[in-house]
Amino acid sequence: MKHPMLAAVIGGLLPAVLFGLSGVMQKACARTGxxxxxxxxxxxxxxxxxxxxxxxxxxxxxxxxxxxxxxxxxxxxxxxxxxxxxxxxxxxxAQISQLVPLYNMNTLVAVLLGLLVFSEWREVHWGRLLLASLLIIAGGVLAASSAKAIVEP
The missing domain is CATH 1.20.58 (Methane Monooxygenase Hydroxylase; Chain G, domain 1)
Structure with missing residues (x-):
């Protein structure tokens, strides 16, 4: 029996938390050299x-x-x-808070390839997909440019 809500929790929410924690660990690892x-x-x-x-x-x-x-x-x-x-x-x-939104634009690559390779284009709402894609791009650009400028005396 399929359980869409359980699938969303196991395959979506838990990985989001685990990947978020792993991003912080990446920065901690980098700081050790x-x-x-x-x-x-x-x-x-x-x-x-x-x-x-x-x-x-x-x-x-x-x-x-x-x-x-x-x-x-x-x-x-x-x-x-x-x-x-x-x-x-x-x-x-690099700042992890800036990298994560950028590398998580991998969503767009996966969506595009899923549409083409697995013919998922037949089963999507194009307007929502386009809007979501634009929001992902906007978020990535905003996060990447969020660093405060350092002014040297």
Whole structure:
């Protein structure tokens, strides 16, 4: 039986909280001076542990060659993005409060590809989708430009 509200909580609200907390942790990690490579290796080990726990709890270990290939590609793309964030935080002094709204514009990339690759364009309300996209862009631009100018004497 499908439960749309439960799906929204498990797949939407909980990840929002977890990703929000992880953004703060990214900044905390960067402040320790950890290198990008070790940061990603340790992150990968944590992902391995969580994946192992979920596999044990769900009793589901279905694997296919195509699944492995697509999952590996997903992991490489995700790690590349996380690595870029780590470099921006550690080497360039970026503010997490400005980066998060920018990199979360990934929503627009995922929506566009979902519309095209999975033919989701057939089942969306275009006006709402366009308005939401404009709000995401506006939020990203506002957040990215929110730093106070530093005036040196």
């Amino acid at each position: 950890i290198g990008t490579g070790p940061y990603l290796v340790i992150t990968g080990l944590a992902v391995l542990v969580v994946g192992g726990l979920l596999t044990a709890v769900e009793h589901e270990a279905v694997v296919s060659r195509k699944g492995v290939a697509l999952t590996a590609l997903f992991g490489a793309l995700w790690a590349g993005g996380i690595g870029c964030i780590a470099v921006a935080l550690r080497r360039h002094g």
